[in-house]
Amino acid sequence: MEFDPALPWREIRGTGFNAHIGPVRFAEIAPTRFAAALELGEHHLNQGGVCHGGVLMTLADVAMGAGSFAAGGEHPCATIAFDAQFLAAAKQGTLLLAESRQLRRVRELSFMDCALWSGGRQVMQASGIWKYLASRAPGAATMSDG
Numbered sequence: 001m002e003f004d005p006a007l008p009w010r011e012i013r014g015t016g017f018n019a020h021i022g023p024v025r026f027a028e029i030a031p032t033r034f035a036a037a038l039e040l041g042e043h044h045l046n047q048g049g050v051c052h053g054g055v056l057m058t059l060a061d062v063a064m065g066a067g068s069f070a071a072g073g074e075h076p077c078a079t080i081a082f083d084a085q086f087l088a089a090a091k092q093g094t095l096l097l098a099e100s101r102q103l104r105r106v107r108e109l110s111f112m113d114c115a116l117w118s119g120g121r122q123v124m125q126a127s128g129i130w131k132y133l134a135s136r137a138p139g140a141a142t143m144s145d146g
């Protein structure tokens with residue numbers, strides 16, 4: 001997957017935890033397909049000098065969580081299951097790109113998968129389930145939470 005500047009990219013609000021890894025960009029490709037992107041800097045690396053696995057999982061969580069939020073009519077949701085395989089190391093100076101899909105939406109759940117790419121190769125394959133929360137009250141999860 002390559003970065004497509006023509007997509008309607010927007011920056012996810014940088015508060016809380018996401019403020020420490022961002023800025024993270026997010027775009028809707030289609031009603032059930034989404035992209036997220038993050039420039040990998042020195043502060044994203046582990047002691048081995050490659051991207052920390054938690055950073056990869058966070059971008060996958062944002063791509064699938066924000067995707068569930070958007071596909072669900074901006075209904076707040078929370079991650080209730082998350083599975084990931086680390087296929088290759090992501091390197092400093094590359095753009096980390098995520099592409100997520102909503103595989104199925106049922107009344108309260110969103111089934112998602114996601115691929116992450118860095119420097120032209122796939123570095124992660126992930127999937128997860130999001131629960132649409134009963135409450136839309138302030139403080140409930142939104143696309144900018146993680």
Ligand SMILES: CC(C)(COP(=O)(O)OP(=O)(O)OC[C@H]1O[C@@H](n2cnc3c(N)ncnc32)[C@H](O)[C@@H]1OP(=O)(O)O)[C@@H](O)C(=O)NCCC(=O)NCCSC(=O)Cc1ccccc1
Pocket residue numbers: 061062064065066069077078079080131132133134135139140141142143144145146
């Ligand atoms: C939600 C449920 C499945 C329970 O199902 P039900 O009993 O049917 O619940 P109901 O629908 O009635 O809703 C009320 C319940 O919802 C809780 N809540 C409220 N606000 C939030 C919130 N902001 N985040 C999480 N939970 C919140 C509230 O405390 C209350 O539970 P309590 O009564 O206190 O226990 C439960 O297992 C759970 O909370 N699991 C942990 C989930 C978790 O922490 N996930 C990781 C972080 S989320 C994330 O990263 C997603 C994301 C990423 C990227 C972008 C966008 C999204």
